[in-house]
Amino acid sequence: MISVIKNFPVVIHQLFFLFAQLLILKVYGIGYSGSLAYVGTVSTFLAVIINLRSDIEIMIRSSQALYESLLDATGIILFMTLFILMLNIIFGSPISIYIIYSGIAIAMHELLVSILFVQKRIFTYSIFRTIPAIALIFFASIGYSAEIIWPAAFFVSVLFLLIYLKDLFKKAFRTITLNRIKKIKLIERVNASITATTFSFFAAFFVIIINFYFGDEYVGIWSNTMRIFNSLILFFLAACIPFMLNTIRDQDLDSQKIKAFFNLWILFIPLILFSYIVVSYWGVFIFSLMQSFDFEISNAQLRNIFLIGVAISFIGSSQGLYQALNQSIALLVMIFATVVIGLIFVYELTFSFAELIEIFLFLLFALVMMILVHLSFYLIYKK
Numbered sequence: 001m002i003s004v005i006k007n008f009p010v011v012i013h014q015l016f017f018l019f020a021q022l023l024i025l026k027v028y029g030i031g032y033s034g035s036l037a038y039v040g041t042v043s044t045f046l047a048v049i050i051n052l053r054s055d056i057e058i059m060i061r062s063s064q065a066l067y068e069s070l071l072d073a074t075g076i077i078l079f080m081t082l083f084i085l086m087l088n089i090i091f092g093s094p095i096s097i098y099i100i101y102s103g104i105a106i107a108m109h110e111l112l113v114s115i116l117f118v119q120k121r122i123f124t125y126s127i128f129r130t131i132p133a134i135a136l137i138f139f140a141s142i143g144y145s146a147e148i149i150w151p152a153a154f155f156v157s158v159l160f161l162l163i164y165l166k167d168l169f170k171k172a173f174r175t176i177t178l179n180r181i182k183k184i185k186l187i188e189r190v191n192a193s194i195t196a197t198t199f200s201f202f203a204a205f206f207v208i209i210i211n212f213y214f215g216d217e218y219v220g221i222w223s224n225t226m227r228i229f230n231s232l233i234l235f236f237l238a239a240c241i242p243f244m245l246n247t248i249r250d251q252d253l254d255s256q257k258i259k260a261f262f263n264l265w266i267l268f269i270p271l272i273l274f275s276y277i278v279v280s281y282w283g284v285f286i287f288s289l290m291q292s293f294d295f296e297i298s299n300a301q302l303r304n305i306f307l308i309g310v311a312i313s314f315i316g317s318s319q320g321l322y323q324a325l326n327q328s329i330a331l332l333v334m335i336f337a338t339v340v341i342g343l344i345f346v347y348e349l350t351f352s353f354a355e356l357i358e359i360f361l362f363l364l365f366a367l368v369m370m371i372l373v374h375l376s377f378y379l380i381y382k383k
Contacts, residue, residue: 013129014235020133021227024140030220035146036136037223038211039102043150045204046095046103047110048196050080055114056320059245066115070165071172073111077104098147105154112161115168117242124164131157195332196319202339203312206360214353221287225302228287229279230309233271240264241317248324258379261321265314272310279306304357311364318371330374338367 025033054073058066081104088095109132116125135153144152162169211219244264248257278286283302315335322331342363351359 012126013133014231014238016130016133017136018227018231018235020136021224023137025220025224028140030224031216032140032146033224034211034216034218034220036150037219038207038216039099039147039150041204041207041223043099043102044106045201046084046099047106050077050084050103051107051111052076052080053196053319053323055110056245056323058111058114058118059242059320066118067168067172068175070111070115070168071175074169074172077107077111096147098151102151102154105151105158108158109154109161112158112165115165118246128157128161128164131160195322195328195335198332198335198339199315199319202335202342203316205339205342206308209356210353213356218353221297222305225279225283225287225305226309229275229283229302229306230313232275233268233310233313236268236271237313237317240267241320244317245320245324248321254325255379257321257324258375261318261375264317275306276303279303298354301354301357304361308357308361308364311361311368314368315364315371318375321375325378327378331371334367334370334374338363338370341366 021033021036024036051073054069054076058069058073084095084100084103088100109128113125113128116128132153135156136149139149139152140146207219207222210222241264244260247260251257251260280299280303283299283306284297287297287302319328319331322328342359345359345363
């Protein structure tokens with residue numbers, strides 16, 4: 001706990017992102033904010049495919065020197081970028097080019113800032129994580145569209161990171177050999193990446209469905225409810241997750257890794273209960289202070305969206321643990337089963353927005369329960 005407080009600047013960027021997104025919501029409206037949320041969600045999903053979870057691999061593995069990990073990850077990002085561009089051309093460009101640019105920028109950004117954290121350059125890490133939030137406000141203020149400002153904001157930070165880490169890049173590229181390239185362990189990365197990609201698709205799937213059937217304004221309701229009411233949880237989770245991953249990095253026993261993960265989430269129970277009460281009784285009032293809207297929304301709907309946000313955070317944070325346990329395939333099976341059930345439910349959508357939210361909540365609750373049961377079984381019976 002003392003270590004977390006001492007290194008609390010690691011979460012400053014969360015405040016900047018929250019401020020930037022709420023300011024954009026207030027100034028440019030819920031439609032612009034919803035479009036920005038759509039671009040951010042889909043491109044984050046694409047970024048996981050591009051970097052094959054190389055950022056998490058650096059955080060949880062201590063078997064390689066950083067420059068070697070950087071070389072492996074850079075090669076993976078270049079290969080996957082070319083692969084995705086080629087597929088996009090072959091299939092008639094179904095993915096907008098600004099989404100691809102944004103995915104590349106996020107993939108590179110997450111890789112490079114993870115290196116700063118492992119190096120324990122916490123203040124520098126915080127600065128580079130904050131740059132995209134500041135850039136979002138700047139690009140929005142000069143009139144760029146929501147589709148442009150997200151990739152542009154992350155590319156700005158990546159440019160500065162490349163300059164800052166140039167010596168590490170030089171050291172990495174000096175070691176390039178054919179034998180070194182052959183040693184890159186793609187299978188383990190692919191398993192973890194497929195799991196993360198499937199989950200990211202699951203999260204993006206909610207936004208895509210809402211956007212398709214109900215439009216940008218309801219995407220704005222969805223995304224900004226999570227920003228407003230899940231912000232404290234996300235803020236403290238962002239403070240603790242990197243330290244938890246570093247703790248896992250130092251543990252040899254799987255049981256110790258699982259206990260570290262469970263202990264983290266036990267600490268969040270009081271905050272979750274407090275936020276649940278607030279959104280249940282005063283959700284609509286608080287939301288209306290941030291942005292007026294002319295369609296019906298209830299405290300119950302905002303409460304369900306809040307619970308969905310908590311579930312998404314829990315499942316997302318478990319991916320690093322499963323990757324450290326080399327059990328990403330187990331998480332993949334659980335997520336995939338939930339995705340299939342979800343697609344069956346919404347194949348021919350005839351639900352209201354409130355009913356759709358309830359279906360999403362049910363799916364995520366079922367997935368959370370499967371994860372808890374699996375980890376508990378793994379903790380008790382794994383020798």
